[in-house]
Amino acid sequence: MQCEGRLLMPGVFSIYNCGTNFNRQNLDETVADLARRTSGSENRDWMINDGPGSAPHRVGKSATAMDRRLAAQAKTPGTFDPVTGRPNSWLPSFITRGLGLADGYGWEQNVEHTMALLNATVDLPETINMVGWSRGAITCFMIAHALLANPGTSGIEVNIFAFDPVPGPGNFHDPNKVTLPGNVVRYTAVVQEDERHWIFKPTLINAASTPGPQTRFYYMPGGHSTAVFRSKNEVGLIGAYLAHDFLEQNGTRLVNRIHLSPRDICELYAKIRLDIAQYHALGGGALVQQKRVVPNRFQDTGYFINDHHASEFRRMFPQIWTALERGVTVSNRVQFENALKTLHYTAPTTYASLEKTGIVN
Numbered sequence: 044m045q046c047e048g049r050l051l052m053p054g055v056f057s058i059y060n061c062g063t064n065f066n067r068q069n070l071d072e073t074v075a076d077l078a079r080r081t082s083g084s085e086n087r088d089w090m091i092n093d094g095p096g097s098a099p100h101r102v103g104k105s106a107t108a109m110d111r112r113l114a115a116q117a118k119t120p121g122t123f124d125p126v127t128g129r130p131n132s133w134l135p136s137f138i139t140r141g142l143g144l145a146d147g148y149g150w151e152q153n154v155e156h157t158m159a160l161l162n163a164t165v166d167l168p169e170t171i172n173m174v175g176w177s178r179g180a181i182t183c184f185m186i187a188h189a190l191l192a193n194p195g196t197s198g199i200e201v202n203i204f205a206f207d208p209v210p211g212p213g214n215f216h217d218p219n220k221v222t223l224p225g226n227v228v229r230y231t232a233v234v235q236e237d238e239r240h241w242i243f244k245p246t247l248i249n250a251a252s253t254p255g256p257q258t259r260f261y262y263m264p265g266g267h268s269t270a271v272f273r274s275k276n277e278v279g280l281i282g283a284y285l286a287h288d289f290l291e292q293n294g295t296r297l298v299n300r301i302h303l304s305p306r307d308i309c310e311l312y313a314k315i316r317l318d319i320a321q322y323h324a325l326g327g328g329a330l331v332q333q334k335r336v337v338p339n340r341f342q343d344t345g346y347f348i349n350d351h352h353a354s355e356f357r358r359m360f361p362q363i364w365t366a367l368e369r370g371v372t373v374s375n376r377v378q379f380e381n382a383l384k385t386l387h388y389t390a391p392t393t394y395a396s397l398e399k400t401g402i403v404n
Contacts, residue, residue: 053083053087053088053168054168054169054170054294055168055169055170055171055172055293055294055295056088056089056090056161056168056170056171056172057077057078057081057088057089057090057171057172057173057174057290057295058089058090058091058092058157058171058172058173058174058183058186059074059075059077059078059081059089059090059091059092059173059174059175059179060074060091060092060094060153060173060174060175060176060179060180060182060183060186061074061075061091061092061093061094061097061175061176061179062074062094062175062176062177062178062179062180062206062271063094063095063096063097063143063144063147063177063178063179063211064094064095064096064097064143064144065093065094065097065176065179066093066094066097066098066099066100066117067091067093067113067116067117068099068100068110068113068114068117070113071272071273071274072176072271072272073174073176073206073270073271073272073273073279073282073283073286074091074174074175074176074179074206074271075091076273076283077174077286077287077290077297078091080287080297080298080299080300081290081295081296081297081298082296082297082298083296086160088296089295090157090160092120092153092156092157092179092182093117093118093119093120093153094120094143094177094178094179095120095121095143095144095147095148095149095150095153095178096119096140096141096142096143096144096145096148096149097117097119097120097140097143098117098119098136098140099114099115099117099118099119100114100117101114102114119136119139119140119143119149120139120143120148120149120150120152120153121134121139121142121143121148121149121152122134122136122139122149123152125152125153125155125156125159126155126156126159146211146212146213146214147178147181147210147211147214150178150181150182150185151185153182153186154182154185154186154189157186157189158186158189158190158193158196161190161195161196162193162195162196167195167196167199168199169199169200170199170200170201170202170293170294171190171199171200171201171202172201172202172203172204172289172290172293172294172295173186173187173201173202173203173204174203174204174205174206174286174289174290175203175204175205175206175208176205176206176207176268176271177206177207177208177209177243177267177268178209178210178211179206180203180205180206180207180208180209180232180246181208181209181210181214181220181221181246183203183205183208184203184208184219184220184221184222184223184224184246185219185220187201187203187223187224187226187227188218188219188224189219190224190226191224191225191226197226198226199226200226200228201224201226201227201228202227202228202229202230202289202293203223203227203229203230203231204231204232204285204286204289204290205230205231205232205233206232206233206270206271206282206286207232207233207234207235207238207243207245207267207268207270207271208232208245208246209243209244209245209246209267210246211242212242215244215246220246221246222248222253223248223253223255223256225255227255227256228255228256228257229256229257229258229259229289229293230248230253230256230257230258230259231258231259231260231261231285231289232248232258232259232260232261233260233261233263233270233282233285234247234260234261234262234263234335234337235263235264235265235266235267235269235270235326235335236262236263236264236265236326236334236335236337236339236342237264237265237266237322237323237324237325237326237334237335238265238266238267238326238327238335239326239327239333239334239335240267240326240327243267245335247337260338261281261282261285261349261351262337262338262339262342262349263278263281263282263348263349264278264315264319264322264323264325264348265278265322265325265326266325266326266327267326269322269325270282273301276322277311277312277314277315277318278315278322280301280303280311281303281308281311281312281351283301284301284302284303284308287300287301305355305358305359306359306389306390308351308352308355309352309355309356309359309360309390309393310390310392310393312347312348312351312352312355312356313390313392313393313395313396313397314392314396315348316346316348316396316399316400317392317395317396317399341353345400345401345402346396346397346400346402356393359390360382360386360390360393362378362379362382363379363382363383363386366379366382367402383403
């Protein structure tokens with residue numbers, strides 16, 4: 044929608060920031076897929092920033108119309124003027140890509156492009172929702188700081204969903220890349236516990252020292268990319284569901300969003316527990332560096348993966364939860380055994396994981 048050559052925006056605008064070396068063509072990755080699923084049109088209802096160091100993927104003659112469109116729209120950050128969209132001829136694309144991979148070059152241009160789009164609007168949104176992965180998650184931080192610094196956008200409410208936010212070496216000194224500004228109202232992050240490579244050191248927001256936003260953290264097993272590929276593993280599917288739920292709770296309209304029931308979530312976490320050794324291996328060898336230290340009170344327990352798993356299990360299987368918490372007595376044994384039979388029938392993976400861990404036999 045336009046008014047005298049300027050855009051009119053809805054009350055909620057959504058911004059998607061891809062990670063390093065990923066762009067809008069990587070639809071198997073949740074951030075790009077979310078942009079595809081968002082209702083409305085690009086640059087009016089939502090926008091997507093291609094990741095630093097990424098490049099358009101070539102498509103063949105047999106490619107679908109959507110694939111051709113995505114390939115035509117994808118741009119390596121830093122190779123185009125963020126305001127006019129014209130190519131920057133002074134820096135070859137292969138150098139721009141290399142710098143993007145090395146230190147995130149191009150993400151500042153993504154911030155400038157985002158602000159230029161918002162400055163071109165006649166009716167700014169009341170809320171901006173953002174989702175990003177890796178340096179794309181850090182780009183969310185940078186955009187939030189830019190919004191607050193601009194008098195025209197400082198009053199916009201910002202909500203951020205971050206997949207494993209990683210600034211990369213040399214970027215931890217910049218507060219715009221490692222802190223949340225005061226305009227961020229809700230911040231949710233999925234953090235991978237098992238990533239061991241030093242180059243993927245995360246920005247772990249300290250909820251106690253950031254009292255302003257409502258914060259929620261999901262600590263998950265696996266490496267840096269485990270949670271953003273929804274079709275590869277259970278952690279990825281849960282991560283996608285959490286991002287979908289976060290966006291819709293905050294006003295973004297999605298098409299064909301992912302729905303998971305408490306039972307579905309418990310079954311997915313149960314499969315994670317059964318395959319936990321494989322998830323631990325996704326973060327790299329033990330000699331790369333020490334495992335991340337995260338405040339997950341369930342990290343060293345024998346069954347629950349995190350707070351989310353525990354709360355959904357308690358919601359879905361309250362009698363089993365009570366028995367696990369307080370023990371089985373003579374008076375409640377029959378009730379417990381009946382509940383266990385029901386669980387075995389309705390949630391077989393959960394039952395199998397309880398058996399494997401020795402909680403039930």
